[in-house]
Amino acid sequence: MSNALEDLYQTIILEQAKARTGEGIEEHSDGSSHQVNPTCGDEITVQVDLDGDRVSALRWEGDGCTISMASASILSELAVGWDIDTARDRITTFRTVMRSRGAAELPEEEFEDGIALNGVSRFIMRVKCAMMSWVAFEDALAQALATGASHATGTTSAGVSHC
Amino acid sequence: MTSPSVSKTSPEALTLAEVTRIREDFPIFGRQVNGHPLVYLDTAATSQRPLAVLGAMRSFDLQHNGSVHRGAHTLAAESTELFETVRAEVAAFLGADADEVVWTKNATEGLNLIASAFVNASAGRGGPDADIFALHPGDEILITESEHHSNLVPWQEVSAHTGATLRWIPLGDDGELRLDLLDDLLTERTRVVAFAQVSNVLGGIVPVSRIVARAREVGALTVLDVCQSAPHLPLDLHTLGVDFAALSGHKMLGPTGVGCAYGRRELWKAMPPFLTGGSTITTVTMDHTDFIDPPERFEAGTQMTEQVVGLGAAVRYLQQVGMPRIAAWEQMLGTRLAEGVTTIPGVRLLGPSAGRPRTGLVSVDVEGVHAHDVGQLLDAQGIAVRVGHHCAQPVHHRYGVTASTRASTYLYNTPSEVDAFLDALSGVRHYFGVGA
Numbered sequence: 066m067s068n069a070l071e072d073l074y075q076t077i078i079l080e081q082a083k084a085r086t087g088e089g090i091e092e093h094s095d096g097s098s099h100q101v102n103p104t105c106g107d108e109i110t111v112q113v114d115l116d117g118d119r120v121s122a123l124r125w126e127g128d129g130c131t132i133s134m135a136s137a138s139i140l141s142e143l144a145v146g147w148d149i150d151t152a153r154d155r156i157t158t159f160r161t162v163m164r165s166r167g168a169a170e171l172p173e174e175e176f177e178d179g180i181a182l183n184g185v186s187r188f189i190m191r192v193k194c195a196m197m198s199w200v201a202f203e204d205a206l207a208q209a210l211a212t213g214a215s216h217a218t219g220t221t222s223a224g225v226s227h228c
Numbered sequence: 229m230t231s232p233s234v235s236k237t238s239p240e241a242l243t244l245a246e247v248t249r250i251r252e253d254f255p256i257f258g259r260q261v262n263g264h265p266l267v268y269l270d271t272a273a274t275s276q277r278p279l280a281v282l283g284a285m286r287s288f289d290l291q292h293n294g295s296v297h298r299g300a301h302t303l304a305a306e307s308t309e310l311f312e313t314v315r316a317e318v319a320a321f322l323g324a325d326a327d328e329v330v331w332t333k334n335a336t337e338g339l340n341l342i343a344s345a346f347v348n349a350s351a352g353r354g355g356p357d358a359d360i361f362a363l364h365p366g367d368e369i370l371i372t373e374s375e376h377h378s379n380l381v382p383w384q385e386v387s388a389h390t391g392a393t394l395r396w397i398p399l400g401d402d403g404e405l406r407l408d409l410l411d412d413l414l415t416e417r418t419r420v421v422a423f424a425q426v427s428n429v430l431g432g433i434v435p436v437s438r439i440v441a442r443a444r445e446v447g448a449l450t451v452l453d454v455c456q457s458a459p460h461l462p463l464d465l466h467t468l469g470v471d472f473a474a475l476s477g478h479k480m481l482g483p484t485g486v487g488c489a490y491g492r493r494e495l496w497k498a499m500p501p502f503l504t505g506g507s508t509i510t511t512v513t514m515d516h517t518d519f520i521d522p523p524e525r526f527e528a529g530t531q532m533t534e535q536v537v538g539l540g541a542a543v544r545y546l547q548q549v550g551m552p553r554i555a556a557w558e559q560m561l562g563t564r565l566a567e568g569v570t571t572i573p574g575v576r577l578l579g580p581s582a583g584r585p586r587t588g589l590v591s592v593d594v595e596g597v598h599a600h601d602v603g604q605l606l607d608a609q610g611i612a613v614r615v616g617h618h619c620a621q622p623v624h625h626r627y628g629v630t631a632s633t634r635a636s637t638y639l640y641n642t643p644s645e646v647d648a649f650l651d652a653l654s655g656v657r658h659y660f661g662v663g664a
């Protein structure tokens with residue numbers, strides 16, 4: 066099978082998709098966002114709690130493909146402890162790399178295991194899968210900041226529709 | 229123009245030799261995908277196009293291109309003649325008359341055109357003639373749980389605009405419509421019944437005449453989505469007796485950008501316009517317009533002439549091969565697919581079981597592996613299938629999944645391609661470490 070495929074489904078990805086770190090949402094959160102991938106109907110809800118300007122918890126619940134589940138799991142490992150600016154910066158970098166068609170890579174010192182997602186950027190149909198939890202995270206952060214630690218759930222669509 | 233060298237009349241299936249010959253008309257089958265020969269099993273989304281279709285469009289552009297129904301010069305006249313000749317050819321292919329066929333850009337637009345009549349007439353447009361389309365609270369629209377979003381969402385809109393109630397025929401656990409409930413669901417209150425002859429997810433062939441007969445008993449209009457049937461089965465709309473139908477050219481060897489809507493002549497006549505403007509009129513003053521007769525009444529603005537010409541070549545190609553022979557060939561492929569997936573552990577067939585009437589289309593759920601991942605693994609082996617909800621979320625919801633993997637055939641597919649798909653599908657759970 067092609068090497069690109071092995072890049073996409075690295076062992077870390079397969080393991081993270083099974084591990085589903087951070088899975089399980091609660092009734093209350095500082096910010097929450099539900100995202101849908103309109104192509105396949107996959108869904109995710111991401112909740113964040115803030116402690117001052119730091120992410121103190123990230124929880125999620127959802128169903129999706131290997132790439133989307135691994136991405137959510139990796140995000141959960143990375144995000145706790147980020148301050149708001151770091152979070153925004155990482156989201157921007159992640160989005161840029163995912164959309165780069167293989168031209169850019171995630172820096173290892175910032176993304177750790179997340180660099181296993183580098184291969185996704187060469188699969189244009191899968192970028193949305195990797196992005197879904199990150200878009201939900203971005204939106205949940207915005208909700209948390211907007212409502213000042215009350216809980217809100219917004220629903221928007223991640224990615225681009227094909228139907 | 230190249231045409232396939234196969235017999236026109238035999239009701240028997242195509243032979244492998246003929247299919248091999250047909251494949252030569254489709255240069256795309258010569259290409260490799262990820263180091264493997266392309267195995268194209270995504271015709272239900274869009275079919276491939278033979279040289280004859282490309283050639284027809286090219287020679288139209290090189291020799292005849294002019295504005296249809298406008299102007300007096302030779303090119304305009306030739307273009308108009310071609311455009312109208314194809315209308316007659318497509319009508320004949322569907323078992324209809326030329327003036328009953330309206331060009332649309334695709335089936336979705338056709339279904340919206342038909343649905344819009346109910347909205348407009350309910351708002352008083354079209355006068356007393358259009359009363360047949362006027363809906364009121366208490367009236368019912370009947371669809372099915374297996375519809376493509378394009379034959380579902382427009383009816384939700386009609387319901388929202390008119391106050392008519394939307395109801396649907398549910399799906400059974402066996403992957404078929406619960407037609408045992410037909411008499412309870414299709415009643416004197418039902419004004420319109422819209423359904424697909426073949427579901428783009430389940431692949432089963434719906435007994436149209438049974439639903440049409442019941443609709444007639446209660447005086448309801450019928451709208452048939454023939455997107456997944458017209459390309460694959462011999463079709464005769466007059467014999468079926470439906471009131472309206474819609475299809476897309478790109479699923480039947482034609483180009484994108486052209487489809488058509490069929491309607492019984494007197495219904496088109498009674499229908500208020502959909503999109504309006506140039507080409508839809510007879511007389512326009514600053515404050516009033518008289519609309520032209522169908523089909524032009526529903527063809528607003530300059531039409532997709534080149535694509536219409538391409539669709540004409542596609543229909544000619546299909547007729548030369550012979551629809552009964554294509555249908556028989558695909559029935560064989562469909563049975564092979566349905567039987568094949570049924571024997572793979574952890575793979576569940578959505579839709580009627582092997583042996584029930586179906587086209588060459590199966591959708592499956594692979595336990596423990598998401599459809600996107602299935603599709604990716606197959607693509608790495610050169611196999612093109614559709615993954616996702618195929619624009620039919622309620623069907624997937626009905627069977628407890630959000631997405632599925634669909635393989636769909638056409639006259640150009642071979643049994644060994646079906647086997648390549650089945651083989652690759654057998655390896656999916658192992659690759660993702662599921663089921664052991």
Ligand SMILES: Cc1ncc(COP(=O)(O)O)c(C=O)c1O
Pocket residue numbers: 272273334335336337376378379424426427428453455456476619
């Ligand atoms: C059953 C059915 N109806 C409607 C459509 C819509 O066709 P189009 O997207 O070409 O308008 C499709 C194809 O996607 C279909 O399979």
